[in-house]
Amino acid sequence: MSEAQSNSRQIILDRLKGCIVDAPELPTIDPARVIQFEDRLQQFQDTLASVGGEAHLVNTPSEIREKLQTIEVFQSARRIASTVPDAVTPTVDLATIDDPHALSTLDWTIVRGEFGVAENGAIWIDGKTLPHRVMIFIAQYLAIVISRSDLLNNMHEAYARIGTPDPGFGVFVSGPSKTADIEQSLVLGAHGCRKLQVFLLP
Amino acid sequence: MTSTLPIVDHPSAAREFVTNEPRSHWHDDSLWFVRSKRDKQAQSIPEWEYLREQASTIKNHTIAKLPEYLQQFEANATRLGAVVHWAADAEEHNRIVLELLRRNDTLRIVKSKSMLTEECGLNEYLIDNGIEVVDTDLGERIVQLRGETPSHIVLPAIHIKKEEVGDTFHQHLGTRAGESDPQVLTEAARGHLRGKFLSGEVGITGVNFAIADTGGLVVCTNEGNADLGVSLPRIHIACMGIEKLVPRFQDLSVFTRLLARSATGQPITSYTSHFHGPRDENSELHIVLVDNGRSKIRDSKTFRESLNCIRCGACMNTCPVYRRSGGHSYRATVPGPIGSVLGPAKNAKAHKSLPFACSLCGSCTDVCPVKIPLHHQLLAWRKVLVGKRLVAWNKRMAMKAASFLFRNPTLFAAAGYFGRVSLKVLPKSLTHNRFNTWAKDRDLPEPPKESFHEWYAKNRPSGAATASKEERS
């Protein structure tokens, strides 16, 4: 920190400390007062659909492969990154890549998610499971695999489940990349994935 | 670039927009559409009011203990390997960012939407210093290519029609002349911006929330541009106002539930990224904490709560004045109700007309997810401005006259009588003259036959006279 900046730090803190304000207690969320769903799976699927994602119920990793094979843009895909090799064999060896720019031509990325949230269709992806975090943003298409037993009701449960985050990165993904910046018309596929497939294993 | 007048006069700045009736209606409808989506989302959560209550308490608590939480945040972020910088004002913020870029011989940066950098005028500053600045949010890119500024904090290009976007893209990105299909235009922008992402040397983002007890940051986008923008280059610079803190990681649950629902009527943004420290040993994460007038607002008991704002934009989407007059008419980085509170706090003289660009309907207060009493604050500003003698002479005189009238019942009754009679007998040429700005585009009301007083004297139920006398005493 330069001298001027350490000065500014002091000035800002002094200014703030110069005005003492009474603080209300920090509240604790009452779990009984926040939304719960009778059928979390159904709710998750419905919400995911409403945000532009597609959910598939599967029983084995090989079923994931079969489902993907029915999708045209998967059949024609050349560059596939996958951290779920028992479902999809990668064609790109992530271990040999140092520079994330080398992933710019990825067609598909298939990754594991930690859990899903029924209220908003979001899936938590822990950055530690990604050799390169850019892989989930730069691929044209994205598929996330989660387990049906890992569906939570709401964001309060979600943050409680993450607990104390480790250093690094984590992201909630809810649907494909999208924009409505041109006259409020919704367009899927802004900069990130054009479509999102979510596979729900038992 | 929209010209920034030294002193904003909202009515004259809005004139062009409001007199273009079809456009004003189109704008109104677009925003009402967003407001309706917000309502649907809010109603889908039975605990909506409970959440707003919690959010407001968490924010009040944080702002009260801001110095403690800032130090806690700094210590934790530093422990994770981030570098924390402090900027007292916009100029210092810009200097810090430029110095970081210079130190790394940077010529090209990719930026995701950030109202703070907008507030600090970072783009112009960097461009003047020879840096290529690319805004990567589609709406921001559109206004950037057109040489404009955002007219809304969440929907920067809400004032632009698709045909106009088509013209801009035709000119800058080589799309077909006359193309106006949002799908095709977005695809063109995707291709164009891919190249920019890949050649960006540093990624600059704003911050939606910073967490004191973990030292982490959260950035929310739908397009994924912030995430792409910082996952490719080695250096991430995150710029944030000091009020963006929340105390605990778990507090994010409240705010991630409220933000997108209030902003665009989505249950959550497509991407909610959490950064705790730099990407790896070879990367850098710089966090610039900016005051720029915030600590001054915190000193004020009346306006302190405006620091709770999470920049969702719901108050603008619902504001009848904003919807019809457009964001640029405020000539402020943050327009709409919250902008009209923050603007005069920054510079009372320059933004003195903004608290009057409000019908006091209170709709902003009703939708605000952190329960800022916006319309009360706007009213409070009017009082402050009158006190500072920053209100126009004719308005001040009119107020004085009205106050005199209201204090003199006989005079008041007489004025009422003359008013009723003159409304009836005066020709339109006299009532609709250039001195009566109220009568522009309006007809004067049909005068009632009698005053309320006269009506009441005739119609009061027996006994009411004594009651009302007692009440009065």
Ligand code: SF4
């Ligand atoms: S004042 Fe409230 S409604 Fe307006 S932008 Fe801020 S948080 Fe949203």
